[in-house]
Amino acid sequence: MTHEYMVEIADFIARYLSYMLGAGVHTSRVVRNSKRLGKALGVDVSIHTSQKTATLTVSSGTGDRDTRVLDIPAFPISFEWNADLSALSWAAHDRRMTLEEVRTKFDELVSKPGMNPVFVLFMVSLANASFCRLFGGDIWAMLITFTATMTGFFTRQHLMKNKVNHYIVFIVSAFVASICASSALSLGIETAEIALATSVLYLVPGVPLINGLIDITDGHIQIGISRLVNAFMLIVCIAIGMSITLMMVKDSLL
Amino acid sequence: MKEIFWNSIAEYNAATWPWQLAFMSVATVLTLILWFRPRTWAKVAMKIYMVTVSLWMAFVYYMTFAASREYSNVMAIFWCLMAASWIYDLVTRFSTFQKSGKYRPWGIIMLILPLAYPAVSLLRGCEFPFMTTPMLPSAVALYMLGMLMAFNRKINFFAFILILHWAVTAISKIRIFGIPEDAILAAACIPSMVIFYLQMLDTCRRDLKPSYGPVKILIFAVAAVLAGCMAIA
Numbered sequence: 001m002t003h004e005y006m007v008e009i010a011d012f013i014a015r016y017l018s019y020m021l022g023a024g025v026h027t028s029r030v031v032r033n034s035k036r037l038g039k040a041l042g043v044d045v046s047i048h049t050s051q052k053t054a055t056l057t058v059s060s061g062t063g064d065r066d067t068r069v070l071d072i073p074a075f076p077i078s079f080e081w082n083a084d085l086s087a088l089s090w091a092a093h094d095r096r097m098t099l100e101e102v103r104t105k106f107d108e109l110v111s112k113p114g115m116n117p118v119f120v121l122f123m124v125s126l127a128n129a130s131f132c133r134l135f136g137g138d139i140w141a142m143l144i145t146f147t148a149t150m151t152g153f154f155t156r157q158h159l160m161k162n163k164v165n166h167y168i169v170f171i172v173s174a175f176v177a178s179i180c181a182s183s184a185l186s187l188g189i190e191t192a193e194i195a196l197a198t199s200v201l202y203l204v205p206g207v208p209l210i211n212g213l214i215d216i217t218d219g220h221i222q223i224g225i226s227r228l229v230n231a232f233m234l235i236v237c238i239a240i241g242m243s244i245t246l247m248m249v250k251d252s253l254l
Numbered sequence: 255m256k257e258i259f260w261n262s263i264a265e266y267n268a269a270t271w272p273w274q275l276a277f278m279s280v281a282t283v284l285t286l287i288l289w290f291r292p293r294t295w296a297k298v299a300m301k302i303y304m305v306t307v308s309l310w311m312a313f314v315y316y317m318t319f320a321a322s323r324e325y326s327n328v329m330a331i332f333w334c335l336m337a338a339s340w341i342y343d344l345v346t347r348f349s350t351f352q353k354s355g356k357y358r359p360w361g362i363i364m365l366i367l368p369l370a371y372p373a374v375s376l377l378r379g380c381e382f383p384f385m386t387t388p389m390l391p392s393a394v395a396l397y398m399l400g401m402l403m404a405f406n407r408k409i410n411f412f413a414f415i416l417i418l419h420w421a422v423t424a425i426s427k428i429r430i431f432g433i434p435e436d437a438i439l440a441a442a443c444i445p446s447m448v449i450f451y452l453q454m455l456d457t458c459r460r461d462l463k464p465s466y467g468p469v470k471i472l473i474f475a476v477a478a479v480l481a482g483c484m485a486i487a
Contacts, residue, residue, distance in 0.1 A: 113459075113461040113462050113463050115462065115463055116455070116469055118451060118454055118455050118458060118469055118473075119464055119468075119469045119472065122469075122473065126476070139486070140426040143422045143426070143480070143483055144419075144423065146422070147418055148419060150415055150419070151416060154411070154412065154415050155412070158412070176335070179328070180335075182328045183328055183329065183419070185325040186323065186324060186325035186326065186328045187423060188324065189426065248327070249325065249328050
């Protein structure tokens with residue numbers, strides 16, 4: 001294997017792992033898949049990850065090696081990329097695909113169309129209304145949760161499009177959704193407090209929380225703690241937004 | 255609860271009817287100017303009017319006359335949020351108050367609909383001041399919706415979602431406070447929801463998932479569920 005070819009493989013694996021980490025895949029899967037891909041292409045892969053960057057070393061059997069530090073881009077959480085890119089590493093391994101074939105397939109997978117924002121807006125609102133029902137809310141509470149979530153999520157989409165700091169986005173979105181949901185209190189709806197509580201559930205950072213725990217249990221302690229701290233910060237932001245509403249509406253947090 | 259609700263409306267009507275007439279006159283003049291001879295100053299003036307009328311609802315209606323109602327401060331904050339959406343629109347100059355040529359008859363009907371509030375009250379046998387007027391929150395929300403519908407080239411979508419939320423609360427108010435007039439807002443909001451979301455969908459890229467058809471069906475399905483809830487109320 002020539003040095004140039006090994007660098008080409010390193011370039012590709014660097015791209016592969018940064019896309020996977022950026023899309024919210026847990027670390028041990030990224031490491032496992034990257035190593036599998038490397039093995040399929042004839043190189044050994046070693047990876048060190050942190051929250052914002054990763055260090056990758058690719059070495060050939062002859063002792064030639066290439067090390068680089070990568071920035072991890074912030075992509076939206078994508079279960080589709082998670083599944084497709086994992087499957088790609090298996091396909092490369094099982095079918096003995098060449099670097100060119102793997103690269104072409106990768107480009108095809110990551111350029112698939114994104115989700116329609118209107119569809120996401122409606123589905124998130126329906127999901128929150130369903131949570132309201134699961135926690136015992138009646139039909140009126142569900143309706144109010146639906147539109148309150150829609151207002152909050154639209155605010156979030158708009159602020160994120162304008163590249164506002166994501167902590168501020170979480171505070172503002174939680175405030176808007178909860179203040180809209182609190183209108184259920186003035187109507188005297190029996191399950192108004194359930195509507196208020198469930199209106200901000202769409203903001204809960206479930207994927208970073210789960211990934212953080214998986215990373216810690218798999219031994220990737222540093223990135224695990226980083227992900228949990230990040231998720232904790234977002235939860236604090238939700239709490240701030242909701243507390244502003246509660247202090248304005250009920251003069252207390254309980 | 256129902257008695258407190260109607261008493262607060264009566265006190266508000268008795269004390270503020272000259273102001274209500276003034277607000278309605280300004281709205282009529284600005285709407286006619288925007289319809290027949292649109293000018294930049296009229297567009298700015300209309301947005302300022304929207305901010306003023308939202309703050310009127312928050313501070314005069316909810317904080318003063320409806321203060322005896324439970325959690326009236328929530329509604330006041332909501333209308334401040336509505337005012338904030340129009341201030342944001344005014345600052346960013348987002349909505350243009352331009353006609354697109356689409357849905358013109360529907361826009362005209364919706365602009366006239368706030369006047370149906372007192373008409374329905376009178377038909378129900380209510381007497382002044384124990385009746386609804388075009389300067390009550392739901393009628394004002396309906397007027398805003400009418401403006402968005404009549405001048406729908408580029409709309410203040412944040413204000414629309416807040417109106418949609420208000421319409422949903424209006425559906426529950428029909429039953430809880432015995433105010434059937436609010437069915438007008440709810441009934442007007444459901445087709446508007448379909449129209450505005452389909453418009454929003456048209457502005458999205460065509461290669462997104464899922465494709466246009468299923469999202470359109472989803473919008474219609476949600477509108478049907480809201481209509482069903484209104485029928486239950």
